[in-house]
Amino acid sequence: MDLLNTLVDKGLRRELPSRDEALAVLATSDEDLLDVVAAAGKVRRHWFGRRVKLNYLVNLKSGLCPEDCSYCSQRLGAETGILKYTWLKPDEASKAAAAGLAGGAKRVCLVASGRGPTDRDVDRVSDTIKTIKEQNEGVEVCACLGLLSDGQAERLRGAGADAYNHNLNTSEATYGDITKTHTYADRVDTVQKAHAAGLSACSGLISGMGETDEDLVDVVFALRELDADSVPVNFLIPFEGTPLAKEWNLTPQRCLRILAMVRFVCPDIEVRIAGGRELHLRTLQPLALHLANSIFLGDYLTSEGQAGKADLEMIADAGFEVETTDQVTLPEHRRAGGCGSVCGSQDKAAEAPADTAPAEAAQPAPQAEAPAAPGPRTDLVTVRRRGAGTDVAPNA
Numbered sequence: 001m002d003l004l005n006t007l008v009d010k011g012l013r014r015e016l017p018s019r020d021e022a023l024a025v026l027a028t029s030d031e032d033l034l035d036v037v038a039a040a041g042k043v044r045r046h047w048f049g050r051r052v053k054l055n056y057l058v059n060l061k062s063g064l065c066p067e068d069c070s071y072c073s074q075r076l077g078a079e080t081g082i083l084k085y086t087w088l089k090p091d092e093a094s095k096a097a098a099a100g101l102a103g104g105a106k107r108v109c110l111v112a113s114g115r116g117p118t119d120r121d122v123d124r125v126s127d128t129i130k131t132i133k134e135q136n137e138g139v140e141v142c143a144c145l146g147l148l149s150d151g152q153a154e155r156l157r158g159a160g161a162d163a164y165n166h167n168l169n170t171s172e173a174t175y176g177d178i179t180k181t182h183t184y185a186d187r188v189d190t191v192q193k194a195h196a197a198g199l200s201a202c203s204g205l206i207s208g209m210g211e212t213d214e215d216l217v218d219v220v221f222a223l224r225e226l227d228a229d230s231v232p233v234n235f236l237i238p239f240e241g242t243p244l245a246k247e248w249n250l251t252p253q254r255c256l257r258i259l260a261m262v263r264f265v266c267p268d269i270e271v272r273i274a275g276g277r278e279l280h281l282r283t284l285q286p287l288a289l290h291l292a293n294s295i296f297l298g299d300y301l302t303s304e305g306q307a308g309k310a311d312l313e314m315i316a317d318a319g320f321e322v323e324t325t326d327q328v329t330l331p332e333h334r335r336a337g338g339c340g341s342v343c344g345s346q347d348k349a350a351e352a353p354a355d356t357a358p359a360e361a362a363q364p365a366p367q368a369e370a371p372a373a374p375g376p377r378t379d380l381v382t383v384r385r386r387g388a389g390t391d392v393a394p395n396a
């Protein structure tokens, strides 16, 4: 397919596809799906080989959030039955982190519910980061604490944080439909603050919330523009008790197309399959490893993932290998402060009018017959009852 050849060539050159080309990936038929995976897989292997980076979530503070994000099981007033607890102590967090690291993870993601940290919270998390770093040589630590105020990113960096996560989640145009208590601009501002403080910016999206293909392309282009180093792709977990509980919109095939589109737009960026992997990709999870170079090991913040051992077996069976601490995730050109001016100029070139004329190859393919509606798979959603905040051994 001309479209795929074009996208592979651009991906190998780190050149931004046109919006029409990105949309065309989302519009490919099931008949063409393996060709799409193979093409995006070439780009993935070029920049990341067959390595899979494992990340481990530690939920430092769960539930009780004053914000109203409609997709979130921890939102204000949600009756989702999730674990609710306040800040883990540094040793408790370090113990949870160590379980993930022993399971093969190289990055620990320290997450706390809430609009954003107070300065006291930043002190607390700084102590936790220092404890984890002292006890686990070579570990990467990412903090995810919500909207940052001036100076907080610098303090986290000073405490040893390597990265900061704050997702854009969806397009600017639809952001107000999913959250009223803060804005898309607030989120962009926090990603920029993290970047400016020298933290590696991690920012991603949630698909399956009822968005259009244009929304998905918009948010992925925005993430590339923000120069995120890692892009988590979440597939909505429609938690009972949240406003999006009825949004069962994703098929495994749709998830693969979304990941392929993200890979083509972000060829040399860590693309991470995040929440909803088991729920929506189901038996096609191994194919998704040809697109993403990073996953979460074990459980998510408030829901359970498949056993960590099953994650490792899947990676080995699919012919991939777990990335070790002595292997650097990002390609050489991205290691010193992102992709910088070279990549930036390519982005601008790709946005020039000549490139926006839809080539024949970029025309959306006619849709094949849609697969049967997936139907709600509430049987696959399990509230997390182990690991951080409990006395039960973690899944790692």
Ligand code: SF4
Pocket (backbone or CB within 6 Å): 065, 066, 067, 068, 069, 072, 073, 074, 075, 076, 112, 113, 114, 115, 146
């Ligand atoms: S996504 Fe974060 S800010 Fe929004 S409701 Fe959930 S915990 Fe709160």
